[in-house]
Amino acid sequence: MSQEDEILRQRQAQLSRIRDLGFEPYGHAFEFTHTISQILSDYGTRTADELSANPVHVRIAGRIVAIRRMGKAGFLHLQQNGQRLQIYVKKDAINDTAYKLYELLDTGDIIGVGGYLFRTRTGELSIHVEVLDFLSKIMLPLPEKWHGLEDVETRYRQRYVDLIANPEVREVFLTRSRIIRSLRRQLEERGFLEVETPMMQPLYGGAAARPFITHHNALDQDLYLRIAPELYLKRLVVGGLERVYEINRNFRNEGISTQHNPEFTMLEFYQAYADYRSMIELTKELLKQAAADATGSTQVTYDGHQLNFANMWQFTMREAVIEFWPDHDTPSLDNIKDPEWLHRQSKESSPGAALVDLFERYVEDKLIQPTIIYEFPVEISPLSKNKPDDPAFVERFEVFAAGMELANAFTELNDPQEQRHRFEQQLARKAGGDEEAHVMDEDYIRALCYGMPPAGGEGVGIDRLTMLLTGSKSIRDVILFPLLRPEGDIGIVKRLRDLEK
């Protein structure tokens, strides 16, 4: 018999012994007077003398994460919401039934206790237990106490165990929540309205990506999981919702990497009567404040670098290529504007695509500090408005940090005729084999025909922002349940079934 089967059998036997003592192995509500964190903050500085002079009685619940038994007494640590408090169980101090229950406890069980606070000989704030209740039985063993759970695959597949065993994981997701809360609050303060637009769309658009396809049975119709909410949000701007935002999932049917998960979270927001310059200023504020709200500082350490969100760098794409040119043969501004020169540097057919190629080759991974890159070629920007003085370029920028793209924003193209041209160019690219090119969205064109106010819009990758603000090297570390291949037979159902025989 394997160790796991043996432990299951032992614990199955304990279940009935717990019942025989008059406790429920899977209890109901437990009335507590404090959470562990309340006790730590309210009484963490009380001395042993103060606690014995004015006894504090408390009732708490938590998961047992350590047991040290010493004859007819023992110390246990309970964990609740990532914090730990020691409890002391002594035979003399509780009734016989409770003591028998204590003898059955395993690391990982969830219990409730009542008693008074005291400090041990070594000075640790603890509860001197007087009553003990049982709330939930652990059947499978928890990972080892030192190393915790290290196996990356198990951590992602069994995030519940990861969260119990590795307190720092909990911190990452608390920070993620603070980031989103900060962005929401900042947008609300500026009069933005949170909306929800379709995740299942009859046409997909708003980004260059391949979609997931699903099917609605009653309508007998294929639908796409959205690759971006952009075109719907702009329909709302047409309708007079002048400041809107949405924080939700996008789905892109692409490869998986440390920076890509097939479903990921984007913040998108649109502001009527603004342009990309207003968006640049807003972005600087949003990111700086989100960093401060989430981490307590506008500077964070990521992969050995100090990233400063209080002072973002700023280059046009052309300037950036010159600035980060890899050798001494640095091009001039005239070079970089010259289609002939660009053609000599890149295999890409159009000058704009060639510039982007140079940018991606020489610049992108060098943008460690939070940096705004603005003015993009029109070829790769089918939804952005042209620069009036340079129609080959559009009023668009992206934010990079730690070599990653964090955000993408532009002045929205609101001319339906021009938007039709851009979609037609995309259709030509699709016909030429570009699977990520946009499709024609006629209803979107119709919406623009009703007149969309000039507007700025932006998308911010929440997962990547969370990576930066939590020091995570992989996007999987900031997504609770990242996509993995199926793991195969788990076997627990059969084991539980066998236990009942």
Place this chain on the structure above:
RNA sequence: GGGCCGGUAGCUCAGCUGGUAGAGCAUCGCACUUUUAAUGCGGUGGUCGCGGGUUCGAUUCCCGCCCGGCUCACCA
């Protein structure tokens, strides 16, 4: 998809040029009524990811496959 690395007890890991597997923690038993990596003594626990091949003999060598990580490609 390519390259590299990994999968051995519940967890964290050793295991040499091939000779049928070990440690710590966990678990079980005994002792111990202020410990905190509690301690001391004793025990249980393994389809060595899966399937083939070579060999007298494979955790070890070879081939294929599965799962994961890093990386390149892809990817706004």
